[in-house]
Ligand SMILES: Nc1ncnc2c1ncn2[C@@H]1O[C@H](COP(=O)(O)OP(=O)(O)OP(=O)(O)O)[C@@H](O)[C@H]1O
């Protein structure tokens with residue numbers, strides 16, 4: 001069995017650290033809250049940050065070889081995301097195995113050389129994680145009756161085993177939680193118009209919202225810092241100007257931390273946004289360095 005490799009700080013011959021340790025942070029939040037949008041802004045604002053996107057396109061096109069008649073092989077492409085939304089009882093377990101496996105693969109990818117050479121605080125950012133796969137989505141599917149108790153037991157067993165085996169390699173130093181009311185998420189989801197999500201209803205987003213809130217309010221998490229950044233501009237896409245604010249809460253989990261970002265609105269004026277994100281990143285650096 002392989003021993004988990006240590007991340008970051010690879011020792012040089014004299015025992016001195018050769019590389020800056022790369023911090024690992026995941027962005028969590030309800031469907032269509034704005035994670036990818038925020039992640040892109042983070043990446044464009046901070047050269048030391050590398051964003052690993054959620055592998056949605058992989059879930060949308062799974063290639064499988066199929067034997068037709070005697071020797072003819074054809075390739076079928078399945079859209080597992082669509083199958084899961086269309087027939088959740090049949091496909092949720094399959095979906096969770098694949099989403100979790102693809103997240104694990106993403107979390108195990110070594111940081112790019114650019115981050116390892118960084119003189120600052122390099123951060124690898126994941127859109128969701130193996131933890132939200134289990135404690136938010138798979139659990140939700142189980143509670144909705146879309147994953148049966150046998151499937152849930154099997155999922156939890158292999159999830160625990162894998163997380164234990166990979167240990168430090170999949171650990172996170174922080175979580176950025178983007179929060180918006182489920183109704184706002186529904187509006188954003190509809191505006192985005194991803195075909196597979198056509199049947200997603202408000203009550204599903206409300207359940208997922210509660211799952212996120214439950215995880216974030218775990219008693220082991222403790223608020224370390226709280227800050228509110230306000231601002232507004234006329235290009236704001238939201239109709240209610242009083243919601244033009246961003247709240248940052250930072251929770252600590254023992255020596256780890258969770259950033260809790262209450263983002264009601266996205267400022268589409270790039271400069272304003274980048275300023276805010278820089279302030280946010282400085283807050284994060286304060287705590288994770
Ligand atoms: N703060 C915001 N205010 C208004 N619209 C936003 C905001 N953030 C993102 N959007 C819009 O909402 C839609 C969903 O955003 P995005 O794809 O970033 O969400 P996501 O959280 O990554 O979604 P998913 O959960 O499916 O991965 C997009 O059309 C995007 O332009």
Ligand SMILES: Nc1nc(=O)c2ncn([C@H]3C[C@H](O)[C@@H](CO)O3)c2[nH]1
Pocket residue numbers: 031054056081084095096099132133137138141197
């Ligand atoms: N059931 C389920 N389990 C997951 O772990 C999971 N992760 C993401 N998603 C759905 C949300 C968006 O529609 C779309 C892109 O985020 O995929 C999931 N659905």
